[in-house]
Amino acid sequence: MPIVNRVAELQPDLAAWRRDLHAHPELMYDLDRTSAFVAERLRAFGCDEVVTGLGRTGVVGVIRGRRPAATLRGIGLRADMDALPVEELTGLPYRSTTPGKMHACGHDGHTSMLLGAARYLAETRNFAGEAVVIFQPAEEGGAGAAAMIKDGLMERFAIDQVYGMHNIPGLALGSFAIRPGAMMASMDELRITIEGKGAHAAMPHKGVDSLHAGAQLVTALQSIVSRTIDPLKSAVVSICSFHAGHTTNVIPQTAELLGTIRALDxxxxxxxxxxxxxxxxxxxxxxxxxxxxxxxxxxxxxxNHDAETDNALRVANEIAGGTQVVADTTPIMGAEDFAYMLQARPGAFIFVGNGDSAGLHHPAYDFNDEAILYGTSYWIRLVETTLAA
Structure with a gap:
């Protein structure tokens, strides 16, 4: 396909950008260098509008097609930009230069793929309406998507549909996976504080044991999913931290439990x-x-919305070939703040294969530069088919 050929020509630049971003990770909303890197390239590509500071450090580029909008005014394509507070253990030449920070989830790759698509679309403009490229901060726990929406993302840029993408280790290179309906779980944080009465360990009857109460509570909470939730529904309650006491002969007065709640409904x-x-x-x-x-x-x-999922699936099949596309992938219990964008507008989220790599959030993870070809081509065809000229 001509698109794939052109993206292959761009591949060295896109991989170089990705590795530069990888070497300079930034967290949450503190993305001054990353946002400037993105905005500078969008302006160089000739985007019709480049807006910075949306959702604090988000960047938006608008590319107008050769013709005015037919039915849809425009579609949004979103990439996340932030890294994680992880100490990198890859030993790569372009490894993180900032201790304790790492692109361990592939957002460097997501940013580069969308930059590649923006470059191509600004050159060709073979579509009607507007392609809106969205570079989002703070996906990793900061709800950057919600912040950009609150700043008027959808209305200001006349976005009718919105699409997202994430790489998945273990999914073959060149493959895509998607499903209609619930694809990723909700995520709520649980903090439980227990107040008892401290006492000498040899005289438990004179105290109220917070640790004992916490132990019973952990067991009881773990039974919620197995004994309250429909077995055909997916949910998780995990207690991941239990702090109580400091020594061998004191019954602690307080205890604290930390955990997470996940659900697909x-x-x-x-x-x-x-x-x-x-x-x-x-x-x-x-x-x-x-x-x-x-x-x-x-x-x-x-x-994921049904019609937009079908649209994304058609494009993925075109780029990858039908045998490499999973049309009804199993949902995962991880969370993703692109969910806010799908509440604001119809759209779809898709996974692209990262091949045989370390898992997401692992200190040895690295985005596979060969995936750039497929992700960038997907973005381009999604615009050209959805906003057909």
Whole structure:
């Protein structure tokens, strides 16, 4: 295909940009260098508009097609830019130059693929309407998508549909995977504080044991999914941290539990939160402790829209060939703040194969530069087919 041939010509530049970004990771909203890197290239490509500072450090580029919009005014294509607080262990020549920070999720690759698509689309403009390239901060826990939406992303740039992409280790290079409906889980953070009464370990009857209450609470919380949720629904309650006490002969007065709640259905999500509070209250009454369960609401369920998923699937089949596209992939319990964009506009999120690499968020992970060819080509054809001239 001509597109693939042209992207192959751009590949050395795109890989070089990706490695530069990899060597200079930035976290959350603190993306001054990364945002400037992106904006500078969008201007050089000849984008009709380049807007910075949306959602604090987000960047948006607008590329107008050869003809005015036919039915859709424009579609948004989103890439995330932020790295993770991980110490890199790859030993690569372009490894992170900043201790404790690393592109361990491939956002450097996502940014480079979308930059490649922007460069091609600005050269050819073989579509009607507007392609809006969205470079988002703070996907890794900061809800950068919600921040950009709050700053008027969808309305200001007349976005009718929005699409996202993420690489997946273990999915073959050149492959894509997608599904309609719920594709990634919601994520809520759980913090439980238990207040008892400290005492000498030899005299437990004179105290109220917060650690004992916490142990019972952990067991009770783990039963919520198995005994409250429909077995045909997917959900997770995980307690990942338990802090109580400091020595061998003191019953601790306080304990703290930290964990996460995941679900693929909004109703299930609400039910779990309700049951967490009820279970905490029950254990408090049983043990004589005071228990507070604080649930910080995080990302919603990522739900792909049917028509836009079909559209994305057609394009993926064109780029990869049908045998390399999974049309009804299994949902995953990880969370992704692109879910906010799919609440604001119809669209679809797709996975692109990263081949045989270390897993996401692993200190030995590296984005596969060969995936650039497929991801960039997907973005280009998605615009040209969705906004057919």
């Amino acid at each position: 909004g109703g299930v999500r609400d039910l779990i939160k309700q049951r967490v509070r009820e279970v905490a209250a029950g254990v408090a009454q049983l043990t004589g402790t005071r228990i507070e369960a604080d649930i910080a609401e995080g990302y919603p369920v990522l739900v």
